[in-house]
Amino acid sequence: MDCEIISVGTELLLGQIANTDAQYISQRLSELGINVYYHTVVGDNKQRLLDALDVAVKRADLIITTGGLGPTVDDLTKETVAEFLGLELQMHEPSLQHIKEHFNRTGRQVSDNNIKQALLPKGSIPIPNPNGTAPGVIIEHEKGIFIVLPGPPLELQPMFEETVVPFLQKCSDYTIVSKVIRIFGIGESKVEEMVKDLLDEQDNPTIAPLVGHGDVTLRITARVRKGEDAYALINPVERQIKQRLGDAVYGVDDDTLSKVVSRMLIERELKLALAESCTGGLISDKLTDVPGISMVFDRGLVTYSNEAKMELLGVSSDTLNRFGAVSPQTAEEMALGALAHSHADVALAVTGIAGPDGGTLSKPVGLVYMAIADSYGAYSSKHVFNGDRRRIKEIAALTALNLLRLHLLKNND
């Protein structure tokens, strides 16, 4: 099956946003063994969208559109696709109910604009939208299969995973199964060196390295006829990779460092306290993205000012004066203080200079100290990160979570 992705939105043609929807869909389709030969971006303009559809049906048999399902007058993808296929729009009651409930929950009135979102092309399969009001549709038509999705990634991605992927899997004789090995603390080129022979001899399964946000992943992808067991091909390769990379492998598939650390804490019933300075609450934020973390996350202290470090964590003014807020001594006192002033069994502390200002020759922007404390005491480590303020916060937060993970691995009793 050959696919073309048509993304609709003038904001794309003005360069206000990058076309990450097409990237996301392309990535998933390649895992499903579906070829994507073209992406097209067109503005919120009926005639030009009709022209784009006309071009697309000549070179693809699966056409996925993104964007243009909103309530406003220039949202016209669904109407235009319906016109292109000669289908009339009909009110879809369940979608209308969903929209009304959506507004009732938030105590707002449903506007006519939003009611229009429940009009679906005759004979189409609705795609429920848990995170928004606009449903998508799947249309099986003599001109091809048309899948119409909204633009916002928060809405598009769950709709794609829950409804579109299962639909597409039905259309193919092969299944493609992927497993992602997640690695932290080793650079991409180093990882590639360590598994080079595996990368060279790869065929089925294939192994694809990919750099993520601070971590590195190896995607193992096996292609088998329906009914055959893809994991018989994947598992041996996974074992080899894990042997080579050891503790640097922190998880698989949709694991994140936050999820893995949370799992370890919950399994061992260990309560955690955080003391953050330069990461400014980002570690707390990442951990609290994990459902159930409240069982083990006692508190997080964002001690941005020196007063906060002294009053909330008992860091001594002497330490702050002699070694500075960004020092191993302060980091360790922060961790010990978080432990002492909470009900936690283990504490993690981070202090550093996120920039752009505040750096010196001896303490440059990107310098970060991290400490871990438990009943056995505290220890710290020094790190220097590159990038702008946000990047330094991000990589510092992930590195701190990884330190905690390695600490829990080492102290497994």
Next chain:
Amino acid sequence: MDCEIISVGTELLLGQIANTDAQYISQRLSELGINVYYHTVVGDNKQRLLDALDVAVKRADLIITTGGLGPTVDDLTKETVAEFLGLELQMHEPSLQHIKEHFNRTGRQVSDNNIKQALLPKGSIPIPNPNGTAPGVIIEHEKGIFIVLPGPPLELQPMFEETVVPFLQKCSDYTIVSKVIRIFGIGESKVEEMVKDLLDEQDNPTIAPLVGHGDVTLRITARVRKGEDAYALINPVERQIKQRLGDAVYGVDDDTLSKVVSRMLIERELKLALAESCTGGLISDKLTDVPGISMVFDRGLVTYSNEAKMELLGVSSDTLNRFGAVSPQTAEEMALGALAHSHADVALAVTGIAGPDGGTLSKPVGLVYMAIADSYGAYSSKHVFNGDRRRIKEIAALTALNLLRLHLLKNND
């Protein structure tokens, strides 16, 4: 002049990277007053690229290609464009010299593959590449203007700024200027209703609504002859919009709620303390993305457990037992506690149910209470948000920042 951008690269169709080149070029072209009506992405395949060019010349008179200028066998954009236009390739000596010097500097031998990069279509204008070996070309042809650029942004962007922009400015008599009005607290369709007549009568400047992450934006875009003042057209429309939407307008262009709130706090030298439960540190994280915030951000307390709420904020166990952790009473005691247990002049507190578990009939997932406290006392507000755990955290954090912004607006003394 109407432009189509054709990006060449199988890695784009596999979703390994997003098409940021097209975004960059589109942004710059809109500033230059050149319409971009289509983006096309095609793989490293000669026939499909020829087909894409064939489609493009029918709907655009300026065609910019990105990618496929590398030394490898599947880099074939320049050759394919030349074939499409019936132009032969000729060795361009200055480019060849540049390539040789590039390799000498890095002490490597020039390969035949790299020498091929100096072959340019007959009659084309070379685009020097200071950051790489592959030159670009500008071709003025009866089929249109063709501009061929390499894929890596580090190479493409300086080439675009130094050679392409001056070339295009010569071709256009107009410039386009945009201003983005940022709105929070009113839904997209409601915003449209409030400015419907402006949207209907829009011509120059144009007004385009766009939904962001929780906020809504209106982009005002004016097109003027070179030398004329675009703001003479933009400013009156901006004033009208601000009159209609009032305090819901929180900023312009690249403002964020965090930046705006930080600016207000810093200007008035007001210190802030945060008490977060369901947002789990996300508000602290957003605020600490703003350089200089340390001047006014005293501390953030992520009080996830009831113990933390009592010990760090002095929330009474009686309140927690009678009204629950998610209640206006608890929210207000959290805010007052954050104020009392810090050096802050104003405190913001958030408590709610982010889900997926923990919801009840009377207190569903998405229920969030927020409170603000200052020397005059505390008050709270109730909110119900839709979406998954992350989305509820995000929208709650933004809504809380907006409450603080409105509080500071009302209490401007």
